[in-house]
Amino acid sequence: MLLTAVIVVLREVLEGALLLSVLLALSRHADMKMFWVIPAMILGFVGAALYASNLNHISEWFDYVGQEVINAALQITIFLALLLFLVLHRADKNRWLMAQFFLMILVVGLAVTREISEIILYLSGYVGKENGLATVLVGGCIGAGIGLSLSIILYYTLTYFLAYRAELLANILLGIFSGNILSQATLMLIQADWLSAQGAVWDSSRWLPEDAIFGQLLYAVIGYEATPSWWQVSAYFGGMSLVWLLVYSLDRGKRRDG
Amino acid sequence: MCKIPDEKLGAPIYAGVFAVLTNLIFFSFLFVPMASIAATPEFALEIREHLFYPAEIIVPANTKVKLIVTNQDNAPEEFESYGLNREKVIMEHSKTVIFIGPLAPGEYPFFGEFNPKTAQGKVIAK
Numbered sequence: 001m002l003l004t005a006v007i008v009v010l011r012e013v014l015e016g017a018l019l020l021s022v023l024l025a026l027s028r029h030a031d032m033k034m035f036w037v038i039p040a041m042i043l044g045f046v047g048a049a050l051y052a053s054n055l056n057h058i059s060e061w062f063d064y065v066g067q068e069v070i071n072a073a074l075q076i077t078i079f080l081a082l083l084l085f086l087v088l089h090r091a092d093k094n095r096w097l098m099a100q101f102f103l104m105i106l107v108v109g110l111a112v113t114r115e116i117s118e119i120i121l122y123l124s125g126y127v128g129k130e131n132g133l134a135t136v137l138v139g140g141c142i143g144a145g146i147g148l149s150l151s152i153i154l155y156y157t158l159t160y161f162l163a164y165r166a167e168l169l170a171n172i173l174l175g176i177f178s179g180n181i182l183s184q185a186t187l188m189l190i191q192a193d194w195l196s197a198q199g200a201v202w203d204s205s206r207w208l209p210e211d212a213i214f215g216q217l218l219y220a221v222i223g224y225e226a227t228p229s230w231w232q233v234s235a236y237f238g239g240m241s242l243v244w245l246l247v248y249s250l251d252r253g254k255r256r257d258g
Numbered sequence: 259m260c261k262i263p264d265e266k267l268g269a270p271i272y273a274g275v276f277a278v279l280t281n282l283i284f285f286s287f288l289f290v291p292m293a294s295i296a297a298t299p300e301f302a303l304e305i306r307e308h309l310f311y312p313a314e315i316i317v318p319a320n321t322k323v324k325l326i327v328t329n330q331d332n333a334p335e336e337f338e339s340y341g342l343n344r345e346k347v348i349m350e351h352s353k354t355v356i357f358i359g360p361l362a363p364g365e366y367p368f369f370g371e372f373n374p375k376t377a378q379g380k381v382i383a384k
Contacts, residue, residue: 056349064355083278122372125333193357210340
C-alpha cells in the first residue's frame with residue numbers, strides 16, 4: 001500500500017509539477033514577476049477541491065461523460081488563455097500587465113487542477129478508515145517529494161539553457177505544451193464519443209512503452225503516447241504550429257516596427 | 259512620417275486577436291457530437307473489493323464498444339489503460355460509461371490506478 005501511494009501521488013505530482021516548472025522557467029525567461037504562482041496554486045487547489053467534491057454529479061452529466069467533457073473544456077480554455085497571453089505578452093510585455101497575470105494564473109491554475117483533484121480523490125478513499133490513511137499519507141509525501149525534486153531539476157536545467165538559446169527554446173517549449181494540451185482535449189472527447197474514434201496512427205509501445213519510467217516522464221513533459229489517434233496527432237501538431245506561427249508573426253511584426 | 263507609439267503595436271495585436279478568434283470558431287466545431295448512428299455494443303464491468311468482474315472482457319475487433327463500469331466499493335477507483343489510452347475516475351457506489359476502440363485484434367490490459375496490485379483486467383479484441 002505504501003508503494004502504491006508513492007506511485008499514485010508521484011505520477012500526478014510529476015504531471016502537474018513538470019508542467020509548472022516549464023511555465024515557471026518560461027515566465028522567468030520573460031522577465032515576469034513570479035507572484036502569480038501563489039494565486040495560481042490557490043486556484044489549482046480550490047478548483048481541485050470543487051471538482052473532486054462534485055465529481056459524483058459531474059460524472060453523470062451528458063450521459064455519463066461529464067468528466068471527459070469538463071476536462072476537455074478545461075484543456076481548451078488553457079490553450080486559448082495561453083494563446084491570448086502570448087498575443088499580449090509578445091506584442092508588448094509592459095502593456096496589459098494585469099491581463100497577462102490573470103491569463104498566466106488561469107493557465108497554471110487550471111493545468112494543475114486535474115492532477116491535484118486525482119490525489120484528493122485517491123486519499124478520500126482512505127479517510128475515515130481504521131487503518132491505511134497514515135501509510136497512504138506517508139507514501140503520498142514520499143511521492144510528492146520525488147516528483148517535486150525532479151521538477152526542480154527540470155526547472156533549473158531549463159533556466160540554464162534558456163539563458164543561451166532563449167527565444168528558440170522558449171518557443172519550442174510553448175509549442176509542445178500547447179500541442180500536448182490540445183491533443184489531450186481531443187483524447188477526452190474521443191473517450192466521451194463526442195469525436196469519432198479511430199485506430200492508432202503508429203504503435204511505438206514496443207520501443208518505448210508508456211508504462212516504463214522513461215515513457216512516463218515523456219508523457220508528463222511532452223505528452224508522449226505510444227498509440228495516438230489521428231485526432232490527437234493533428235491536434236498536437238495543429239496547436240504547436242499555431243503557437244509557433246503566432247509567436248513568429250508577432251516577433252517579426254515587432255522587429256519590423258521597432 | 260513620424261509614427262505614434264500605439265500604431266507600432268496595433269498590427270501584431272490585431273493579428274494575434276484574429277488568430278485567437280478564428281481558432282475559437284474552429285475548435286467550437288470539435289464540440290459537435292459525432293456519435294455514430296449504429297448501435298454500439300455494450301459490456302458491463304464491475305469493481306468489487308478492488309477487483310474487476312469480469313477480469314477479461316471479449317469484445318469484437320475493429321468496433322467501437324461501450325463499457326458500463328459500476329464501482330461497488332466505498333472508495334473511488336481510476337480505470338486506466340495504456341493500450342486503450344483511457345483514464346477515468348469512477349466514484350464510489352456509482353456508474354459510468356467509457357467508450358473504447360475500435361481495436362485491432364489483441365489483448366489490452368487495464369488496471370485500477372488506486373489499487374493496481376489487485377484491480378487488474380484485460381480487454382480481448384477478437
